[in-house]
Amino acid sequence: MKMNRRQFIVSTAASGGSLALGLQFPNAAKAQTAAPAGPAGAEVNAWVVVNPDDTCVIRIARSEMGQGTHTGLAQLVVEELECDWNQIKLEFITAGQNLSRKRVWKDMSTGGSRGIRGSQDYLRKGGAAARMMLVQAAANDWKVPVEEITVANGVITHAASGRSTTFGKVAAAAAKLEAPDEKAIKLKDPKAWKVAGKPTKRVDTLPMVDGSKVFAIDVKVPGMLNAAVTACPVFGGKLVSYDDSKAKSMPGVKGVVKVHDNAVAVVADTWWHAKKGLDAVAIKWDEGANGSVTSASIAEHLKKGLTDTSGVYAERAEGDAAAAISGAAKKVEAVYSTPFLHHATMEPMNCTARISADKGEVWVATQNAEGSLAALSEESGLPLPKCEVYRHDLGGGFGRRGGPQDFVRQAVAIAKQFPGTPVKMIWSREEDQAHCYYRPISQCRMVAGLDKDGNLLGMHWRVSGQSINAYMNPAAIKDGNDKRQTQGMWVEPGDAQLGYTFPAFLLEYAQRNTHVPVGPWRGVNTNQNGVYSECFMDEVAKAAGKDPLEFRRQFMSKHPKHLAVLDAVAEKAGWGKPLPAGRFRGIAQFMGYGSYSAAVAEVSVSPKGELKVHRMVLGLNCGHAVNPDQIAAQVQGSVAYGLTATLYGECTIDKGRVKELNFHTYPVMKLAEMPVVETVIVPTYDFWGGVGEPTICVVAPSVLNAIHAATGKPVRSLPLKNVKLA
C-alpha cells in the first residue's frame, strides 16, 4: 500500500539532533488564558472577539486534560476565520456564562472523545461566520462587492482598488452586522486547510514547563481553609460516629465535620494540618452488607453469568451460531477476564468551594463544567443563576472527572458548614484510590466452530460483567440489555462496529452487577472487549492453522475501513517479515468512538518469563486529522495507559473495599518500560471520529497476541503481573 499525501507517518523516535541556539517558543505558545475581552474588543460572535490590535480571542467551551483539544479547537476556528495563528488568545467560558447566554457555547462536557468531533461543525461555522461579517464590514466601508475581496492572516484586501484593512479596524462595525444565514456558510474542503490538518505546537505548553500553570489543586483564594476527608472505605457504608477530641486541639485545625452520611472531614489552615488532624480522628463505620465482599465472590458471580440461562440478552444474532458450532469438526473455547481499574489521575480529586447565603462558587478540574454547576446548585440549595464554576485545566481526566461530580458535592457539603469561607478539599492519594468510579470488571466466554479444513462456521461470545449504565444512567438500559457493555462488538456501523462478519454469530450480555461504583475509563468497554475479540481471534486462527492477519482478512470484506487500518499497520510493522531472534509480533484491530484502530506489537519473553515490549505500530483512521502531532501524542499516551493496564492494572476487593491504595500496590509503568511507538494516521476525510480513546483498545490485545506467539500459550486473564510467562 502506498502512502498518499493525505496520510501521515509520525516518526517520534528520539530526534538526536542538537538543539539549535536561540530556539524560540512558537508565538502561539504565548497564548494563555486571556483576560475577559475589554470594552475595546468587539464580539463578532460567541466564538470570536477581535481586539483593535488585531488579536483574535477564541472562546473555548471544552475541557483540556492533556489531549490538546484547546489547540485543535482553535485551529478549526482560525482555519475558517482566516486570522493570524500567531495573534490568537484563548478565553475559557464558565458554566455560568454559558447558562446565562442560553447555552450559546453548547455542550461543555468533554468525554467520549467528543472534544473535536462534537464541536467541529459549529466551531468552523462560527469562524466562517465571523470572517464573513468582518469582510462584509470592509465591503460596506469601501462600497465594493464582497466577492472582490480576499482575506488572509487577518488582513482584508480589495486588490482592484489597492485597499486593505485589518480585522481589528473593522471589528466594531462587523459586530453590528446581522450574522449570516447558516445555509450561506460554505466550509473549506479539508484539502485546502492551512492551519488545521497540520502538525501544530500546542498553545498552552509554556506554563507546563515553568511551573506557572495553576491547576485546581493550586488555587489560592483569600481567606481559604483546607480540608482533608475520608469516606467509609466499604462502598455503601455509613458513618456511625467519630471521636475528634484529639484532632480538635492539633495545630491549625479549625473544625471536624460530618460530610453527607458517609464521611468525615477535618478543616484546617493548611492541608497538611488537615490531613494530620484527620489521621487523629477515630471513626466508627457501619460497613453494611457489603463488608464481606471479596474479589473471589465477585468472580464467582460473574462466572455464573457465563452459563446462566436467565438474565442474558442477545445483543446480536446472525444465522444459527449454536447449530453451526454444535455440528463443527473442531471447537475452540476460552474464558477471558479483566479486572476493576482505577484512573489514577496524577492530580488527585480536589475542589475549592465558597458557599454563602446568596452565592455558590467552586474552583474545579472538571470534564463537565455544567455537571459541576448542577452538582453545586443541588448540594448548596442555591439556584443555578447564583452558582458559578471556575474551570481549571485537569491534571488528568480519563473519564474520572465527568459524570457524578462526587468531588464537587463533597467539597460543597464541607464548605456549607463554613459559610462564606472558601475551603479547598484535597483527597489524599489513598482516598482517591479508595473512592472512584472504577472500570467495570467483566468476563467473556467465547466459542468458535471450525470445519475439518479450518473454515470458521460460527462464533458465540458472551460477556458477563458489571454495567456502567446500571450505576450511572439506568434509563439508557433497554429491556435489560446494556448495549454499552458490548461496545466495539456491535453490528451497527459508525461508532463501535465489530470489523468482522462471521458466517453465524451470537453475541450476548449478562448484566452482573456488584456494589463497586463503576464508570467510564479511557476507552471504556472497548478495552475489555478488544482483548476478548482480538485475543480469541488469534486463538481461533491458530486452531485453523492460519496466519492471524490472513485469518482476520477473511471476515473483513464488508468492513473496508477496519481493513485499511489493519493493512496499514501490517505494512508499516513489516508483518510476515523476519524479526531478530527471540522477537515476536502480535496484531489486533478494533473500533470505538467513531474511529478505526489497529496495532502490531513486537515483544520478547526471556527464558525466565520476563516480558519486554520493544516496538508498537499503531494505526488510526479518525476521519479528519486536525493536529497530527497531537494525535501522535494521544496514541503514545494510549500505549502507556493501555500497557499499564496490561502489565499491572488491577483493583482487588477485600472486605468490601479496594486494597490497592497507592502507587506501590497500584503500579504505573515507567519510562524504561515504554516501547518505541510509531503512529500511522490514515484519515479518509469522510467522517469525524475521536482521538483520545480509540487506540487504547488495541494495545493490550496486540501485546497479548505477541506473547501468545512467543510462548505458544494464550494469556486469558489480566493483568500480566499475575501470569507466569515461563
Add this chain to the structure above:
Amino acid sequence: MKLNINGKVHDVQAEADTPLLWVLREQVGLTGTKYGCGIAQCGACSVHVNGKVQRSCSMPVGSVKATDKIVTIEGLSANASHPVQKAWAAIDVPQCGYCQSGQIMAAVALLAQKPKPSDADIDAAMTNICRCGTYQRIRAAVHLASGSELLGENAEQSPASTAKA
C-alpha cells in the same frame, strides 16, 4: 526556621515533621511542585536539594538545613530558558502537565551528572510517573537538551549544578 529556596532565604513556620512539599506549596506559595502520592513513588514533588533530585513529599522540613540550597521548578530559570525547559517545549512533551515539573527537575539533575546520557542512563534516572504517557517525548527531550550548546553555558549558572562545580 530558615530555608534557602531558589536563591532566597525564607522564614517559615512549620512543625519539623511537615514534608518539604507542603511547606513549599502552602507556606512559600510555590505550587509548581506537585502532590501526587505522598510516599515518594511518583516523583511529581521532585525538587533539587544541593543539586540532587529529592522527592519532597517524603522529606521532613526538619531535616533540611538553613544552608541547604533548595531549587524548585520556579527557580530553574527566568522565562523558561533552561535548555531542558526549551527542549520540553520544542518537542511538546507535556500533555496534562501535572507531572512535568517533577520530570523536568529529574532530567536537569540527570544532565548535571551525565551531560550525554545513554538511553540506559535515561531509563535508570527518569523514574517519575506520567499518567498521560509522555515517556517517549521525555526521552527525546532529554536527548535534545543533552545536545544543546547552551547546556554547558547555562549549567554553570544553574543553581542545580553549582554543587557539582
